[in-house]
Amino acid sequence: SKKEDTAAADGSEKAVEAEPLKVVLYLNGTLGDKSFFDSANEGVLRAGSELGARVKVIEGGYDASRWEPDITQLCEGDWDIIIAGTWQTQEILEKLAPLNPDKRFFTYDTSVSYDKGGLDNVYSILYLQNEASFLVGALGALITTSDMPLANADKSMGFLGGMDIDVINDFKVGYLEGAAYIDPAIDVKVAYAGAWNDPAKGKELTLAFFDQGADVSFNVAGETGLGGLDAAKEAGKYTFGVDSDQYALFAESDPEKAEKIVTSMLKNVGNSLYRGIKMHQEGTLVYGQPEALGIAEGGVGIAKNENYKKVVPAEFQEKIEEIEGKILAGEIKVSSAF
Amino acid sequence: MEKWILKYFTLIRVMIALIIGVIVTILMIYLISEYPGESLKYFFTGPLASKGRLFNILEMAAPMIFCGVAIAISFQADQFNLGAEGSFIIAAAVGTAFAVSTNMPALLHIPLVLIVAGVTGAVWSLIPGILKAKWNASELVSSLMMNYVAFYFSLYLINSHFRDLDAGFLVSLRLPETAVFGQFITGTRMHFGIILAVVAALWAYYFLYHTTSGYEFRQTGYNKSFARFGGINIIKVIILSQVLLGFIAGVGGMSEVMGIHGRFLWQGQPGYGWDGIIVAIIGRSHPILIIFSSLLLAYLRVGGQVLNLMGDVPAELVNVIQSLIILLITAEAFLGQWKYRITRRQAEREEAAK
Amino acid sequence: MNELFSSIFSVNFGYAILRVMTPLLFPAMGIAVSTMAGSQNIAMEGAMLIAAFFGVIVGAFSGSLWLALLAGIAAAVLLCMILGYFHLKLKADIFLSAVALNMFSSGITVFLLFMITGDKGSTSSLPSPVFPSIDIPLVEKIPVIGDIISGHNILTYVALVSVFLFYLLMFKTPLGLRIRAVGQNPDAAESVGINVNRTKMYALMLSGLFAALGGLYLSMGYVSWFSKDMTAGRGFIAIAAATLGGMMPLGTMISSLFFALVSAVAIYIASLNIPSELIQLIPYLITVVALAVFSGRALKGRREKIAAEDAGGTESVQEKNNTGDN
């Protein structure tokens, strides 16, 4: 009912009858990035509906100067778990967590530096996107060297990043190594859009890859990247989605585009937060240390959806399975940008 | 009474505009909020609710005042330079670079870093100034373009040369302790930069209205041919006005780094240049008024944050509300008829008196 | 490397230039017409955005391209009329009002987007119609030229044609003459019975129309959905393009082409390993240089009046100085 939401939603010290777990997710950005913010949002809301926690998601926006006061304010509220992700809020948490020992904190896509001390109430989640990107890179390499319908003779593929930053470069590193693992001679063109919200530019950049001989491209650039998918449709080439299964996103709305999306590299931020909250309730969650989620933990992976099965030749699929096995077995060590 | 109304008419007009804005806001919030009562409380009293929030207003106003004053100075010389944004960010970048690559006692370091930043900003906005003075290139356009150049160049500078490699993100190294402002009220982020901003405004007021150079600025702004006819060197004025703009905006950028973030961390254009234009125009390019228009805008922003943090009104709607209020405030002729009627009655009365 | 240069001189490159130009040329013409009327409308960014949004939404739900077109135009023109109302009737500072309306559009589109689709980023999952690409009968046959000129989105051709129509309107019709007169000396126009506000309003509405087409091209031509702030500053670059073009139809087109060329080069060399930031600043830097060069040229004509002259765009500062009373 309204009244209760109020109590839960505002941070004030109102007494609330029942005592469900109160979780707040603070985004140092806004929703709609088709990336970890959307995913995180989805995971926390799911925890709300399935685990009976009372949850709230706040979009802090991109003005860095307001994050600290905002999170400070949340600490004054009656939240049990405060979640704030990405490296940009790390230092804020490192400062606030020790001051609020009674609260629990999650951070994702980065880890607080525990050696600073007083951070036993913080749980950090890291994603091995480099591992999954390795698979994507390998698949890309198989495709560009193949005689698949839309592939060409050049051994060339593209990588479009939103900005030249570590998280993005972690994808890049894995992608490059994956490609080199199949054929060191492959040339991977890398470009950064310098913007997350310019699909038109993303499309131009990707078309430029194709124009320069690439026949498959991987974009990790939020909205801008979506333009890359259109480029693949227009140029009739292959592309990879990122973060969520982007084939599914377009399957009905734009089949022609969807089928160009061979697979998507999944980064299951939502799952991991859901998992964390669940473990917290079960009391099995270990605070005071980071946890790196790779393919093994289902933190990352690639979408083996209908389109993947349809478009990718069987022997390639086997090859990917094989590589995945080696990564799991630790036979392949993928380096990282961090 | 009516005399009084006339005297403070603008103030009254703005107040009434604000009230209307408030009413509109209330309506909107009622439309979309699950619990409008609280939401309204957050928006309007939120900023005053906690010490932290109260000081947030000041923190947030500081860069607005810097940029607003900077822009006002060039407006007064009829230079429509949007370069505050560019000077702000590139000065912050270069200042940071300087700060992290030097070490000396704070007493020396802080002023030196500020000066380096200021000079950087000045040099940067000198470019549109010269293009304007020498080739009559629209400073509006060149400064607008230079803002993008400044932004990307700053990123390049920081990312390629002064990047903090331990940081998982594109940010500069931390400033050494000797180069950051102390935060002198615990529990808040009040820092020296805020005082600096106010000082800048006061100085600008003195400069514009009480010095010969300020007089030259304003006459050039009113009518260039006249200024030239009267013997004023308008080329000098044009260039000097840009230099001042850049310097003040630059110091503003650096003091934001030294006071709030402790390092250069912008990944997108922070937009203080635009805020500066907003407060400068609302403050009618008058430095003192700009202090108030900045506080007003900051108040709205913080109110929006609290609302968006505690209430259930999405951030983007807060922008909508802000923009509506700004629109109303600047409606010069709003209530013009009313004023006219009063003026007339006054005049008639004076007639009768004669 | 050399494949890079071969590709820069490739057909696709030339083709890309026209594609990049389109969403610049439209708002640039919007800037030009409003500036000629003496009320520069820098709300292009917001107007494009709001048109891009309503175009897609209406298109998606009605399935009709025409309705989408109408909706987009209506939205943008309405926005510019609001600007006109505040600027002309309430004497609000036009520059600031425009800044506010840009803020407004950015906010309201995301808000409605969320209300309608439950997504805050984009409408990518909404199937919305797009403007068709068309081949020009004969031209298409010509070897290289044909491949570059033909087969573009219809709005690209609309842009090119409207440059000509825009010229006709401004220099061959009474309304155009009145718009110019009003821009140069409102009192003069007033004194011969031209309704200054009405005329300025026409100009602003026209700028809204141009902005709308630019926005629609982004969301229903360039790509097939709306995403937040997808105009990404094109509305501002348009100011530069229009100024470079001397606020003249043809000049505006040439400068838009020029900017598109530079941007396209920046895009093609993005994959060289030069620091990406340096590549991204190229187009802006070159624009500034071009601006200096061309204004320099323009000025030599009237050497006496050096600096007494003032390039356009400063209306809003002068607004404050009206002693007039109606």
Added chain:
Amino acid sequence: MSNNILDIKEIFKVYPDGVIANRNVSMDVQENSIHALVGENGAGKSTLMKVLFGITPYQGGSIEYKGSEVKFSNPREAIAAGIGMVHQHLMLAPDLTVAENLILGMEPLRGKLFLDADEAVRICREASEKYGLAVPAEKKIRDLPIGVRQRVEILKALARNAEVLILDEPTAVLTPQETDVLFKTLDGLKAAGKTIIFITHKLSEVTRVADRITVMRDAQAIITRDMDDLDEVKIASLMVGRKINTERIPAPVKIGSVKLSVRDLKYTNSDGVEALKGIDLDVRSGEILGLAGVEGNGQTELVEIIAGLMAPDSGSVTIDGTSVLSLTPRQIREAGLAHIPEDRMENGVAEVASVEENLIVDRYYKPEYNTRGRLYWKLITEKSKELIKKFNILTKSSKTNVGSLSGGNIQKVVVARELTSNPGVIIAAQPTRGVDIGSEELIHNLLKQARDEGKAVFLISADLDEVLKLSNRVVVFYDGEITAHFKDASKVEDVDLGPYMLGIKKEDAASGKMDS
């Protein structure tokens, strides 16, 4: 039943800043007559006409036009009703051609929606023929001298062949010949049954053409009557309430050394026109050299070059023997030049600045007004108040915006500044344009006074009466050349000058040169 076409009753007008410009002004205009409206600067003449023409709203009173009450809310309605107006301050779009300005608002169409440019030019040429006012149909206004612009302004109104034509100081910048033409035109219009309202400060013109007259004094109409036996002196005393003298001022006692000297000055403007074809002239201390000529024959260029506002192609200008061509405007002022500009609105004042700010633009930087850059506003205000008093400038206060003063009072602000900078050389370009007789007399006396103090005065004026009244030597300017030089002005009548001004006659080069 009267034959009044216009009955203006009890008009009350307050401007937003509280200035009462019309205080219950009543005035009736008879159909098919020429009605003069005179009064000192700031009396409210222009305002009354603006009210009538629907440019500015008014608060009290009513207007009856052709027997029925009207209230025009904009000029469009006034024009539609057959009223036309020539404004005191030019109302032209600078970057449009003369023809375009002329047809603006009544654009000739080709087909349904296109503008017929050729037709526009034709209309313009026709009008220019018909009314004997020569204008270059296809030139842009910005390239025309102010005199020609004034002609365009008049043509604009005539071309709309209004039934009631309002002329607000149309002759201020015309030559006698042009003025004659204009008056013939007005007579013609009258004969054709039109009605003309005619504002001027030149009483000779009033006695010449007007049938009836209305005199305004501080915002009120003090009398409206038939002209019959009224002569200039009577009108003048009605206006200012005292006698004023119009005869020439006595010649100077002692003429000293050459102060200002111009030699072989050549200048070709940006569109290739030879504006100055080698000018030689000297102005000596203690004399007033008058320069007569139709505007647009190079006077503007000559003056602006001397004042350092533009650079000549060749030649020399010296003040007290030192060349000033390389100096900045300020340095030239320092060298002793004072300059009353021909276009007060462009160069003379900053409209949005206060009266006092306008009064100090040439001196604010001097030590008496500031120390180390800090201005003494108190002192400035005091000194300004003195000047306002001394030159009886009609203004609410020294802080009022100059833009809201009446035309003549704006001019007084300029004169006040320039004549009090204690110069050695005074250039006075159209010093009394649009100034009422009271102030005109004041300004003339000040110029004479300056002369007697041994200053060199260079007077440029389109008003021959003024030139002849003040000067002791006169040169005539035509097409960038000196076409005549009269060493003793007292022996010259304006009719003697006419032919030289229009280039019909020209002295041979030798005597064209100055006594050097």
